[in-house]
Amino acid sequence: MIVVSAASGALGRLVVERLLSRVPAKDLAVAVRSPDSVAALAARGVEIRRGDYDDPATLTSAFARADRLLLISSPELDPARRIGHHRAALDAAREAGVGAVVYTSFLDADTKPDGLTEAHHVTEQALRDSGLNHTVLRHPFYSEAFLNPGLRTAVAEGELWDGTDGRGINTASRADLAEAAARVLTEDGHLGRSYDFTGTLWTYPELAEVLTQLYGEPVRIRQRAEPAAGIQGWLELQIRSGALERRTEDLGRVLGRAPTALRQAVRELTSTDGS
Template sequence: MIVVSAASGAFGRLVIDQLLARRPADRVVAAVRNPNGAVDLAARGVHVRLGDYDDPATLRTAFKGADRLLLISSPELEPYRRARQHQAAIDAARAAGVGSIAYTSFLGADTQADGVTAAHHSTERTLLASGLPHTLLRHPFYSEAFLNPGLHAAVASGELADGTGGRGINTAFRSDLAEAAARVLTEDCHIGRAYDFTGSLWTYNQLAHALSRISGKPVAHRDRHDRAPGVQGWLEEQVRAGALEQQTDDLEHVLGHPVTTLDQAVTAILTQPAPPTAGPALE
């Protein structure tokens, strides 16, 4: 039995899709905070169980009978509470007799114990101390934070502006990361491994060229020196500082095929109708 925690989120649902292509539905469990929000998964034959990171008793029940568990990191933003939720999930997995855990960590969590990686660093140490067989899936930022329907506006205006200073970006798409997670859960060669997942490096200048080539309309790239509002501004600062330039072939190795390319992503975005209001989104 394979259990996926936080399975009703965008990433969890993609993992479920991939698992159903590899295993019978009655061998897949979706552990969710609100079972009423996962009726579509139940309709596909997936076992839906209550599994709330803030209620350890529900986790022990949700994880019962699991040969393998995908522990998707909590959406909680406060690092201490997030780490405590993960601790509760790992304790519940041990109590339930889970065979092994795959955990969605974050790039740099093995060496950095503050900021974005704080809770992940703590959770990796907790997993190691637990004695449970496990696999670490260290994710980069999602490509969707940068490559999304908001690009229609750049094609319409003929200009793509950004504040990344021309630095490389190593994001990966949820779909590739979900397939990799499903492979780790259904193959026998990954336990004990720690993977640093990244996509291929790309830049905004390359993105402008791709938009021009695929749309058939000229899109000029412009360096923007003012800070973008909200989360996008923070992300651009991270890129400009070189924080998103680490690159490995771990994701391609686990997938067994190339990751989604920039041209493939742009083509998929531009073939969909432009939304009434489009903008970058992390989720």
Template sequence: MIVVSAASGALGRLVVARLLTRLPARRVAAAVRDPARCADLAALGVDVRRGDYDDPASLRSAFRDAERLLLISSPELAAERRTRQHLAAVEAAVAAGVQAVAYTSFLGADRDGGGMNAAHHATERAIVDSGLGYTLLRHPFYTEAFVNPGLRDAVDVGRLTDGTGGRGLNTALRADLAEAAANALTDEAHLGHGYDLTGPLWTYPQLAEALGEVTGRRVELEAGETPGPLGFLVGLARAGALERQTDDLCRLLGREPTSLR
């Protein structure tokens, strides 16, 4: 049995769907805060269980009979609460007799225990120290944060604002990361490894070119500030913080990750 935590989210649902292409539904369980939100998964034969990161007893019940657990990181942004939630999940996995955990961490969490990586770093240490088998899947930012429906506006006006200064971005699609997680969960060769997952490096000039190719309309690039939450990520890119590259995602997928185009 493989249990996927936080399975009602976008990534969790993609992982469950991928697992169902290679395992019978009776061998897949979804641990979610609100099972009523996952009637569609239950209709496919997936065992939908209540597993709330803030309720350790529910996690122990949700993880029962699991040989493998995918611990998808909590959406909680406060590091202290997020750490508490993750450590409760690790303890529940041990108590439930789970054999191995795959954890969706973040790039750099093995080296950096501060800032946005504080909870990831603490969780990685707890998993390694727990005695459980493990695979650490360190994610980049999602490509979908940048390649989103808002790009239609850029096509309509013929201009794309670039606040990155032309620096590269190593993002990856959720679908690729979900497939990599499913591969890690179903192949013991990945136990004991930490993977730094990056997609193919791309730039805003390449994005503008790809938009023009796909739509048949010219899209000019202009320098400027990116408003809203995306501005923070663009700022990281401008500082060169998103240019790290590895072949780990390619290795886990057994193919090249999805290209920008």
């Protein structure tokens, strides 16, 4: 039995779909806060269980009979609360006798114990100390944070604002990361390993070229003189520092193919109708 936690989220739903193409529905269960949110999966034969990170008492039964558990990290942004969620999940996994845990961590969590990676760093250590068989999947930023239907505004205006100084960005699509997770959950040879996933490195000038080619309208780079507001400005600062230029081959090796290229990702992720 494979159990997927937080299966009602964007990544979780994609993982479940990939798993359904690899294993019978009867061998799959999902643990979610609100079972009604995934009622359609029950109709397909997937077992629905209530498993709420904020209600640790629900987790042991949610993880019962799991040969492999995909522990998708808590969406909680506060590190202390997120760590609490993860510790409770690992305690429940031990109590439930889970065969192996696959945990979705974040890139560089093994070496950076603070900031964005703090909760993941602590969780990886707790996982090592738990005695549970496990695999760690360290994710980069999702491509969807940058490549989405909002880019149609740049096409319409003919300008793509750029605050990255042309530095490289190593995002990966949720679809690729979901496929990788499904493979790790269903294939042999992954236990005891930690994977550092990155996608195909790309830049904003390359993105402008791809938008021009795909939509048939010239899109030019316009350098931003002042930092963008909010999270976008923070992301641009990280990119300008070179923090997102790390590249590994791990994702391609697990997928058995190259990660989705920029042109394909833009075509898929900027579509507003799914076409």
